[in-house]
Amino acid sequence: MPLVLQFGLVHISTGDLLRAEVSTGSEIGNKAKEFMNAGQLVPDEIVTAMVTARLSHEDAKTKGWLLDGYPRSFAQAQSLENLKIRPDVYVVLDVPDEILIDRCVGRRLDPETGKIYHLTNFPPETEEIKARLVPRPDDTEEKVKSRLEIYKQNAKAILSTYANITKKIDGNRPKEMVFADIESLLSQAKREKMKKTTAVKPVHEHKSQSNQASSSQDNWKGIPTRLNNIPHSREIRNYFYDDVLQATQRAVNDGRTRLKVEINIPELNPEMDVYRIGTLMELVRVIALSFADDGKRVKVCVQGSMGEGALAGMPLQLAGTRRILEFMDWGDYGAKGTFVEIGSIGANEVDEQDDMFILVAPQNAVGNCIIDDMKAMTDAAGTRPVILINPRLKDLPGSSGIMQTMGRDKRLEYAASFENCYFFRLLYYAGTQYPIMGALRMTYPYGYELYKRVDVPSGGEKYVILSTFTEKPSSDDINDAFLGKPRNREKKASGFWGFLSSVF
Ligand code: AMP
Numbered sequence: 001m002p003l004v005l006q007f008g009l010v011h012i013s014t015g016d017l018l019r020a021e022v023s024t025g026s027e028i029g030n031k032a033k034e035f036m037n038a039g040q041l042v043p044d045e046i047v048t049a050m051v052t053a054r055l056s057h058e059d060a061k062t063k064g065w066l067l068d069g070y071p072r073s074f075a076q077a078q079s080l081e082n083l084k085i086r087p088d089v090y091v092v093l094d095v096p097d098e099i100l101i102d103r104c105v106g107r108r109l110d111p112e113t114g115k116i117y118h119l120t121n122f123p124p125e126t127e128e129i130k131a132r133l134v135p136r137p138d139d140t141e142e143k144v145k146s147r148l149e150i151y152k153q154n155a156k157a158i159l160s161t162y163a164n165i166t167k168k169i170d171g172n173r174p175k176e177m178v179f180a181d182i183e184s185l186l187s188q189a190k191r192e193k194m195k196k197t198t199a200v201k202p203v204h205e206h207k208s209q210s211n212q213a214s215s216s217q218d219n220w221k222g223i224p225t226r227l228n229n230i231p232h233s234r235e236i237r238n239y240f241y242d243d244v245l246q247a248t249q250r251a252v253n254d255g256r257t258r259l260k261v262e263i264n265i266p267e268l269n270p271e272m273d274v275y276r277i278g279t280l281m282e283l284v285r286v287i288a289l290s291f292a293d294d295g296k297r298v299k300v301c302v303q304g305s306m307g308e309g310a311l312a313g314m315p316l317q318l319a320g321t322r323r324i325l326e327f328m329d330w331g332d333y334g335a336k337g338t339f340v341e342i343g344s345i346g347a348n349e350v351d352e353q354d355d356m357f358i359l360v361a362p363q364n365a366v367g368n369c370i371i372d373d374m375k376a377m378t379d380a381a382g383t384r385p386v387i388l389i390n391p392r393l394k395d396l397p398g399s400s401g402i403m404q405t406m407g408r409d410k411r412l413e414y415a416a417s418f419e420n421c422y423f424f425r426l427l428y429y430a431g432t433q434y435p436i437m438g439a440l441r442m443t444y445p446y447g448y449e450l451y452k453r454v455d456v457p458s459g460g461e462k463y464v465i466l467s468t469f470t471e472k473p474s475s476d477d478i479n480d481a482f483l484g485k486p487r488n489r490e491k492k493a494s495g496f497w498g499f500l501s502s503v504f
Pocket of ligand 1: 014015016018035036037039040041042043044047068069070071072073076138147
């Protein structure tokens with residue numbers, strides 16, 4: 001398994017990012033191309049802007065990252081230092097020059113799969129693949145030698161910045177052995193990081209003043225336990241449906257019109273392979289029927305489900321969703337067809353008689369940005385409430401593997417125009433889904449509540465409140481609360497292991 005998968009990291013390779021820019025013919029790509037083809041380094045400001053943009057993405061901040069091919073100059077290393085972005089380990093693979101030159105000169109790329117071969121060390125599996133392999137333009141002997149010289153100078157320049165975290169590994173061995181060494185280095189770094197962060201002060205089951213928020217909520221019974229057991233019991237599901245419903249009703253009754261529910265219990269977390277569409281649909285039904293009971297006409301909308309927009313862009317998890325909605329039991333009073341309608345996402349769906357809209361897990365899919373359809377729809381909805389259930393509106397890589405940047409600010413601004421009326425997420429240690437470290441919960445109009453999961457001596461577990469926040473806390477705020485540190489310390493980007501695993 002690749003290291004990044006094994007450790008739950010984001011792989012950031014400047015060479016790959018640059019090649020993607022070159023292949024799309026972007027402005028950056030056109031600038032970088034000459035340097036790359038000549039085997040020279042691309043100017044620092046181009047590469048640094050690209051890397052820091054990528055590092056500022058939420059996934060990199062929370063999961064941690066593996067930087068590949070960066071920093072390659074003193075200035076690049078300093079740029080990271082200035083941003084307080086520090087790796088935990090700096091791995092140097094030590095390989096004699098002649099071996100490196102041979103590895104590059106014999107290297108071939110499969111343009112169809114992106115897989116990298118070597119003519120003698122790792123030959124292609126079939127003649128067909130062999131026939132389509134291409135060398136990298138900068139892999140000629142002459143260019144490799146020049147790259148190696150530049151590399152040596154730069155490696156020396158970087159040495160001082162990372163001297164105390166540098167780990168040298170003999171790279172002139174079978175790749176399994178090299179891999180095993182890197183793996184053990186990273187595991188060790190991870191253990192050390194965990195040790196530091198789990199040295200948590202004893203938890204006091206305090207009732208802070210700000211905790212009044214939870215006690216003032218109707219029927220709130222505390223976070224259910226055994227949340228790593230999937231499928232969740234009916235009781236657990238009902239707890240969450242009810243929790244979401246109350247918060248959503250409070251927000252709508254307060255006249256809020258652009259709302260989002262983000263609930264990431266394990267069976268509703270799209271990053272996990274147990275994503276249960278049935279649970280999502282039940283949640284949607286509870287909310288829709290409750291508003292319908294109040295006499296509102298609710299339209300439940302699924303992306304692409306009626307062929308509007310690009311059907312091809314429909315996210316995998318939503319396949320078949322509309323069918324499920326159609327076949328669901330919508331109560332004895334025939335709410336569906338009168339008070340509850342099912343439709344798709346887009347301006348055409350907004351009818352005069354609709355009172356509110358529930359959008360089921362709208363998300364950007366590769367090659368299809370849902371935001372334009374949503375924007376048209378919310379414009380048409382005017383002051384009527386639009387509630388997003390588990391939206392995923394972050395930028396996705398385009399098919400070229402890089403983020404599409406055109407209109408990005410507008411898209412992000414639009415996505416941010418929806419306020420959370422409900423948020424629930426389990427917190428884990430980096431790269432793991434077990435054990436559960438705690439939970440973060442917010443229900444409108446109250447703040448964010450941070451809970452720690454503790455084992456109870458008699459067996460079982462419970463969640464105790466650690467802290468509350470008026471705004472959504474960052475990973476650092478959460479880490480600090482778990483460590484018992486005071487608030488508002490200087491903000492730092494997460495290091496190699498964002499302590500928390502994919503929090504937001
Ligand atoms: P790689 O795939 O890492 O060997 O990178 C291929 C080419 O991309 C290099 O020869 C450089 O021209 C360019 N490049 C990659 N990373 C950097 C960097 N950090 N600084 C400058 N140029 C880079």
